[in-house]
Structure formats: structure tokens, C-alpha cells
Amino acid sequence: MSNKLMKSPIPIADFDISYSEGDGPVYSMPPEVFVDKEFYEFEMNAVWAHEWFCVGHASDIPKSGDYYTIEVGEDPLIVIRDRTGSVNVLSNVCQHRGMILLEGRGNTRRISCPLHAWVYNINGELTSAPGLTDADEKVESFNIKDVCLPKIRTEVWQGFVFITFDEDLPPLSDRLGNLGDQLGNYKIDELRASVPLKMEAFDWNWKIFNDECYHCSYLHGGSWGEMYPLCLNSTDEMVKFNDIENGLVSYNLISQH
Numbered sequence: 001m002s003n004k005l006m007k008s009p010i011p012i013a014d015f016d017i018s019y020s021e022g023d024g025p026v027y028s029m030p031p032e033v034f035v036d037k038e039f040y041e042f043e044m045n046a047v048w049a050h051e052w053f054c055v056g057h058a059s060d061i062p063k064s065g066d067y068y069t070i071e072v073g074e075d076p077l078i079v080i081r082d083r084t085g086s087v088n089v090l091s092n093v094c095q096h097r098g099m100i101l102l103e104g105r106g107n108t109r110r111i112s113c114p115l116h117a118w119v120y121n122i123n124g125e126l127t128s129a130p131g132l133t134d135a136d137e138k139v140e141s142f143n144i145k146d147v148c149l150p151k152i153r154t155e156v157w158q159g160f161v162f163i164t165f166d167e168d169l170p171p172l173s174d175r176l177g178n179l180g181d182q183l184g185n186y187k188i189d190e191l192r193a194s195v196p197l198k199m200e201a202f203d204w205n206w207k208i209f210n211d212e213c214y215h216c217s218y219l220h221g222g223s224w225g226e227m228y229p230l231c232l233n234s235t236d237e238m239v240k241f242n243d244i245e246n247g248l249v250s251y252n253l254i255s256q257h
């Protein structure tokens with residue numbers, strides 16, 4: 001994923017109509033936001049390449065060699081526990097000719113490429129390459145130590161595994177501010193993950209769905225809409241860990257009910 005910061009192809013002022021701090025109506029974002037390829041690439045860069053992301057829970061991989069595979073943005077990754085007990089996140093792409101290395105989840109002592117059988121250890125270091133490292137047919141110009149799976153910057157916070165593709169991003173603790181104190185009574189670090197949910201691709205534009213809940217009292221008025229008694233300007237349903245100075249903004253989906 002490219003780390004060079006891109007600029008929005010849509011002028012920022014064009015978004016003003018879709019945001020209101022007061023009582024005024026809020027209109028849809030510029031149409032390109034929903035369909036434009038160039039804007040999509042900007043978003044991939046601005047969000048996926050420059051933020052921290054939670055990619056699972058360390059309790060999913062309790063033993064050395066336990067792993068699961070995941071895609072973040074457009075990058076296939078392996079989340080794996082090494083022999084020292086640390087959780088590492090590695091590229092799931094063979095450094096030889098780009099084959100995907102592992103699928104699904106499981107436990108392994110080594111990562112073996114299905115295409116030409118290069119073998120990496122669970123820290124991502126190449127340990128053998130048939131025909132290149134065998135004693136009888138060693139290729140002198142090939143140094144096994146030069147090859148390893150790229151390791152993605154990772155931090156584990158209270159059991160949750162976070163990654164970022166941005167080496168210059170401040171530590172996760174800066175980003176989360178005082179969230180740990182706010183959630184102290186929930187003993188988050190003692191939680192264990194249940195069976196992971198597999199999300200399929202949605203056949204609709206998720207931005208339209210996620211953009212607002214103004215419609216909830218009306219379109220869903222006969223069902224769960226009652227949970228949202230016109231939540232415009234209402235503050236009593238805001239969860240308590242909004243801490244804007246520390247960059248924490250919770251999504252307002254907690255109703256007073």
C-alpha cells in the first residue's frame with residue numbers, strides 16, 4: 001500500500017453541504033464520493049494507509065504458530081503468534097513471485113509457499129528455497145538472509161491486535177487517549193473472542209447506509225425506529241468516551257434506550 005499522502009480529488013469545500021453543526025438540513029455528499037474510482041483511491045490512501053486498524057483479538061491465536069489470514073484494504077496478511085509469544089502481522093504474499101501463502105486459519109511451524117515451495121519461519125524469515133539453497137546446487141548470488149515477509153507495524157492493546165501501514169504514525173496509545181481508563185471496569189484485557197464472524201461483500205453502496213440515521217425514525221418508524229427519537233441535536237445518547245482533544249470520536253449509535 002502506498003504511504004505517500006494523496007490529496008482529495010474533490011475540493012473539501014464541496015463537502016460543506018453534507019455537514020451541519022446546527023439545525024439545518026444535511027444533504028448528501030458529492031456524488032463522486034459514492035462511485036468515483038479516483039476518490040476511492042484517495043480514501044484507500046487517506047484512511048487505510050494512515051490509520052490504526054483493529055485486525056482481531058490475540059485470544060484467537062493463543063499458541064505459538066496459531067494464525068489467521070485477513071485482508072486489510074487490499075493487502076492480504078497473516079496474523080500469527082511467534083515462539084516468544086508475540087503477535088506478528090506479516091504480508092501473506094510470497095516474496096518470490098507473489099503467491100498467496102496461507103488461507104483461513106490454523107497452526108503451523110513454518111510458512112510454505114504452494115507454488116515453488118520456498119519456506120519461511122513463523123517470523124517471516126526465508127529458511128529454504130529449493131534449487132537455490134540446497135547444499136549441492138547452491139546459487140552463490142542468492143542470499144537467503146535478504147528475503148523475508150514484510151512485517152506490518154503492530155501493537156496489541158488490551159488483547160486487540162492493531163496494525164498500521166504508516167511507520168510515522170504516533171503510537172496507538174496516543175490515538176486511543178484515555179479510552180483504557182474509561183473502559184477500566186469492563187476488564188477488556190480479560191475478554192476472549194468467540195467464533196469470528198465472516199462478513200461477505202455487500203451488494204450495495206455502504207456509504208449510503210452509513211451516512212446518516214435521520215431516516216431511522218421514519219423508514220423504520222414501525223420497528224426499531226423508536227430507539228431514535230429524532231436524534232438530531234440530542235446529546236444524551238452520546239456515549240461517554242468521546243474525547244475529541246485526544247482524537248476519539250465515537251459513532252453515535254447508542255440510544256438512550
Ligand code: FES
Nearest residue numbers: 094096097113116
Ligand atoms: S511464488 Fe512462492 S516460491 Fe515461488
